[in-house]
Amino acid sequence: MGLQERITTVVSTKGQVILPKAIRDQRHWGAGTRLIVEETADGVLLKSMPVFAPTDIDAVFGSLRPTGPALSIDAMNAVIADEARRRARD
Template sequence: METTRLSSKGQLILPKWLRDRYNWREGDEFIVIDTGHGVMLEPSRPFAPARLDEVMAIIAYDGPAYTVEEMDEAVAASFRKGDDDRD
């Protein structure tokens, strides 16, 4: 178990391994929940939960169907290239 220290500005540093594990980056927002025994941080979600049919309606595709292999290769190529939607 690691420890961290509260700064004079009320800031805590979350360990790097934890930030990496959850892909948290500078500027991410969190909801602070008082549990009565301490606090819990929960990442803030920018969008309200949606049903699959609501989401699929906005991403209609009229072209030819892709195979699973083609989709897998596109995802792998994106990772190799280092694409990141969060920038």
């Protein structure tokens, strides 16, 4: 980005910075968007905060209620084999 193309803003007396509308629109950052502020060697980096906290399989395993009777091991293996065959065709 050349010097004439740079977008500038000002830090207010309250320490607030207004992000230009073009940047907010490009990033889809509406009012209330939470941002992560990181200090880098080149300056400050703003990133949108994920809507959901990071999780792993252990945190969510078993959180969904079953909708029917439990399957036998043979029935589970048959479903897995059917899905593997379907994906091999795709």
